[in-house]
Amino acid sequence: MNDEIDHGPESDMGSAAADALPREWMPEAAPPDGHPTWDSRTARIMVAVEPEWARLRLGARERAASWLSEMGSWLRPAAALAAAAVALLFLVVEPPASAAPILTTDDMALSLIVSDGDPVALWAALGVPADPVLALLTFEDHGAMAAPASPTTPSEEGIR
């Protein structure tokens, strides 16, 4: 068995042969790498660890399953809570009111009738306090843009 051990140049036995003890004094060396005895010992160890291997794999699967179920039990109430929060948000928060009314040509015409041709009254009817001169100018500009086909604005008609 001892003869199978290669004490070649990479071994420290060779580099310090004078220092080394006589080989026959040494305890019996293990068989070298690749010896069939290592195959049989490996096989024996694999058989011996098999129950432990199975137990570990089973334990890992159980841990994974319990982790998922724990996550599920935590996620369900969390999801319900989130849904309730979103619903509450819709109930409590109203959409912001627009700062100023958007005027259309039709609105303008109807308001004009109501205001009896008075631009200040017209703007007042729309909730906008207006200077009489500026109100008139604004109204004329708007009328000119909104109805280019009609060259006569109500204010012009009034002037005539």
Added chain:
Amino acid sequence: MAGGEDSDETLARRVQTGDRQALERLVRRYIRPVHAVVASFLADTTQVEDAAQDTFLRALRAIDRYDPRRPFAPWLYQIARNVARNHIAAHAVRSTDPLPMEGPEAREPAPDLAAERAEIRERVEKQLGRLPEQRRTAFRLVDVDGMAAEEAGRIMGLSPGTVRAHVHHARRQLRDALAEYAAVTKDHGG
């Protein structure tokens, strides 16, 4: 380890994920060094076999706690040491066995050289048991099992220089303890 082969750490990581083949490859790769390590603690062959098997079993149990960023060999070596120590505690403690105090001159000359060599080996085994742990393991790996200092150092987590120093001190210590046998062996032509 040949080029292109998976590293120990890669294999250990695969064992952690449930790869049985990786486990077998690690066992195959380390069975000889593990045997050598536990043999540096235990004299009995059966105990060595049991301890080697136990080492892999415990390594498997602890594999989830192994950090693959750290070298695998010293981690396994520590387990092997602990297992061997436990075996020593559980069985007869070799290092505390009393050595026969009489020298070679006080005993009958050995009728047979082989018998005498066997006796010397037994004495070497006992002296080995008295060496400090790392010195003993380094001696076992390098001088007995013919491992290179670099490989022994990789397994023990030491530099090759430290391993060589351990081996050197072990040789000197053993030589000093067995000086009288050296003379006898010379007389017998051994």
